[in-house]
Amino acid sequence: MDPYLKLQRLKETTENMTKTIASLENDILDTLKENTELKVENQLLHEKLDKLTANQPAPETKTQSGLESLKKIYDSGYHICNMYYGSHRDPSADCMFCLDILDNFGEKKGIKKDGR
């Protein structure tokens, strides 16, 4: 291929690339805008929710719900054990320490109560 043609091709490619960059830039701007809107909306909703929950009496089955939220955190892929708390978990392999908490936390509480 002659060098001039090559150069022309290169020019075309570069122009296309510039176009793509411009469009990506627009996309990013849109996403950022949406993100800010969502953040504000989220905050407003949270405030509303806090007001709603503040009016309600504290839930009675506290241990149960705590354990359940731990289970949710664990199932969504994070460690809940002392050793690895909050770090990302390999979703295919269970962690013994986490399982121990999920299995025995409620039970151990129960034993303590019985002992009193």
Place this chain on the structure above:
Amino acid sequence: MKFTINRNLFIENLNNVMRAISSRATIPILSGIKLDLTETELTLTGSDTDISIEIKIPVNEDLNVESTGSIVLPARFFSEIVKKLPGKDFSFEVKESFQTQIVSENSEFTINGLDANNYPRLPEIPDNAAFTISGKTFREIINETQFATSNDQTRAVLTGVRFFFNPTNIKAVATDSHRLSQRTITLENGPQAETDLIIPGKSLQELARIIGETDPEVKICPGDNQALFVIGNLSFYSRLLDGNYPDTDRLIPTEKTTSVEFDISELSSALERASLLTHAGRNNVVTLTLDTTNQTAKLSGKSAEIGNVEEDVSFRNLEGNDLQISFNPDYMRDALRASITDSVVMSFTKPLRPFVINPDKDDIEFVQLITPVRTY
């Protein structure tokens, strides 16, 4: 500093010191080996800060001292040179500005050394809490637990094996949170006081190699953040891991709903065959299906790209509920390799809870735990 020494004797000791020297030393002088000569002995020292090894070679007919002194030489080069020297003996002389001359028959090397005064000092560990155990026992317990340590440096305590040295036994536990291995061996004369140490897995691996097939006495001196292991003329210093080792006793299930006994060699070969496929896929998982009414045990594995495998494994004493459980075959392979009996008893509780592998003999206290894998 000047001496002549039997080359084989020197190489034998040099090889052991080289175990402590890392090719990626953080402090430049640690890529060297320190030689220190007195009227009575030649001391070789190597260290990578985690592990330090010191060997004393006493003066005898194989080691002739002409003048004392000390020097640090680049370890890799020095050891390669000594190994390739032609003669039975070689002579070693430190000249001006740390230039070291090594002569054997017609061959003469001059290499640049470093000032031994800049070499870090090894910690002084008092031996008032020291005790002695058999090398064979120590090596056995290392080989039965060390493989289960974690490689994750962010949670350093799990990269070590936790040892409890008691007057009547040693208990060692290692876990990487997916599997666990715990071994207790009875001692005839253990330490007077209970000693609890977390020793890095890497140090233990090297120690086991140094102990080798022989059964030397190992003297253990626990220090504050280092422990010293003395094996014959060799002193092995290891960093200890500090931090809270998690309570592992509570992890070991006390109940079981299903149990079965397998012959290790048969189960291992079945696992190896299944691994041929599972290693190829993204999920490295085999499934064990136990049917108590029809008395069958089936091992299966599949890889989405390649195909699947299924095989009946022979077993003994299958009792309890039917069960299907999936696990990583590599963990099981490691567990079986560490086992010392011909067959093992596996006990299960629930399909998604850790299961236990015990030797088929009750008098051997060896518990291994493996966490199953969820399959969706």
